[in-house]
Amino acid sequence: xxxxxxxxxxxxxxxxxxxxxxxxxxxxxxxxxxxxxxxxxxxxxxxxxxxxxxxxxxxxxxxxxxxxxxxxxxxxxxxxxxxxxxxxxxxxxxxxxxxxxxxxxxxxxxxxxxxxxxxxxxxxxxxxxxxxxxxxxxxxxxxxxxxxxxxxxxxxxxxxxxxxxxxxxxxxxxxxxxxxxxxxxxxxxxxxxxxxxxxxxxxxxxxxxxxxxxxxxxxxxxxxxxxxxxxxxxxxxxxxxxxxxxxxxxxxxxxxxxxx
Numbered sequence: 001x002x003x004x005x006x007x008x009x010x011x012x013x014x015x016x017x018x019x020x021x022x023x024x025x026x027x028x029x030x031x032x033x034x035x036x037x038x039x040x041x042x043x044x045x046x047x048x049x050x051x052x053x054x055x056x057x058x059x060x061x062x063x064x065x066x067x068x069x070x071x072x073x074x075x076x077x078x079x080x081x082x083x084x085x086x087x088x089x090x091x092x093x094x095x096x097x098x099x100x101x102x103x104x105x106x107x108x109x110x111x112x113x114x115x116x117x118x119x120x121x122x123x124x125x126x127x128x129x130x131x132x133x134x135x136x137x138x139x140x141x142x143x144x145x146x147x148x149x150x151x152x153x154x155x156x157x158x159x160x161x162x163x164x165x166x167x168x169x170x171x172x173x174x175x176x177x178x179x180x181x182x183x184x185x186x187x188x189x190x191x192x193x194x195x196x197x198x199x200x201x202x203x204x205x206x207x208x209x210x211x212x213x214x215x216x217x218x219x220x221x222x223x224x225x226x227x228x229x230x231x232x233x234x235x236x237x238x239x240x241x242x243x244x245x246x247x248x249x250x251x252x253x254x255x256x257x258x259x260x
Contacts, residue, residue, distance in 0.1 A: 003131050003209075006052045010045050010127070011120045017044065018116035022108050031091040031107050032082060034115055039074030041119045042126070043067055049127040058138050060130045063203055066149055067126060070196055073153070077160055122197070122219045128204030128212030138206075145202035148195055155181055155255070156192025163189070176242045184255035186246065190228045191253055194220045229253060 017037075025031050046067040050060055082088070087095075094110070095103045162180045166172050181188035194216075201216035223229060229252065236243045249258045 001052055003127065006049060006131070007120075007124070007127055009052065010048045010123065013048050014041065014045060014116045014120050015113075017041065018112045019108075022112040025107065025112075026104050030087045031094075031111055032086075032088040034111055035088065036075050036078045036082065038115065038119070039071035039078075041071075041116075042123060043071035045119065045123045046071075046126045049123075049130050053127075053130045059142060059203060059207055062138075062142070062146075063126060063129045063200065066146075067200070070149075070153060073157060077157075081164065118218070118222070122215040124212035124215035125197070125200040125204035125209075126215075128209030129200060129207050132208040141202055141206035145199040145206065148202065149199035152192045152195030152197075152199060154192065155185075155188040156196065159188030159192060174240065174242075176236075176240055176246045178246055178250065181255075183250070183258055185251050185253060187229050187232070187253060188255070190223045191255065194223050194253075224253065 018034075018041075021034060021037055025033055046064055050056065050064045053060060091107070091111070094107070098106050159181045162182060163177060166177045185191050197216040197219045201213035204210070204212045233247075233252075249260075251258075
């Protein structure tokens with residue numbers, strides 16, 4: 001089957017699922033469910049690519065396994081973190097801004113449709129890594145990709161765990177987490193997420209598909225410039241005076257030893 005035909009099929013699946021998710025959000029009045037679905041959405045998309053690219057070689061099975069582990073880990077963590085807390089403050093602010101009578105349909109375009117489109121674009125290396133599998137056996141680049149994936153998931157999951165444990169202690173309120181993974185980068189979870197996606201890009205390149213790697217670049221740009229690092233840095237600098245000192249000592253994104 002043609003690469004772009006499979007890619008467009010995935011877009012149709014994502015659009016359908018996002019529409020259903022949007023309908024559910026209207027009934028429960030909680031747009032935050034879209035964040036929990038982010039990781040699961042990539043698992044579903046990867047399944048579409050996996051089913052559409054038989055026969056299944058080693059790389060297909062490997063990428064499907066890694067994406068499933070990453071996506072489910074992220075979804076479970078976000079579901080646990082948000083349990084009982086209601087809708088995220090960002091979406092509550094949008095409700096106030098647009099009004100309850102308008103936000104139900106604005107959220108479809110602003111949140112669900114936008115995230116679905118980004119998910120589809122970013123997922124390109126998941127297809128690229130599987131499409132030419134019958135012509136390319138596992139190579140050294142695949143094993144390098146696995147190592148990068150392990151490093152990435154360790155920083156992402158480890159950073160999330162340490163931050164959740166830090167926040168659970170009332171004595172840490174107003175303080176800055178500066179040990180563990182957070183000693184070497186101010187955003188270990190974001191760095192880890194980006195590393196995971198560059199591992200997927202390497203799988204795609206190893207399979208002979210170079211252009212789909214743009215999805216990993218897009219994910220990194222979103223993390224650093226749009227929804228992740230830039231947004232959080234501004235917020236924390238305003239709320240926590242200690243964070244400015246933390247910025248001076250600690251690497252912003254790529255892990256490195258702290259400055260003296």
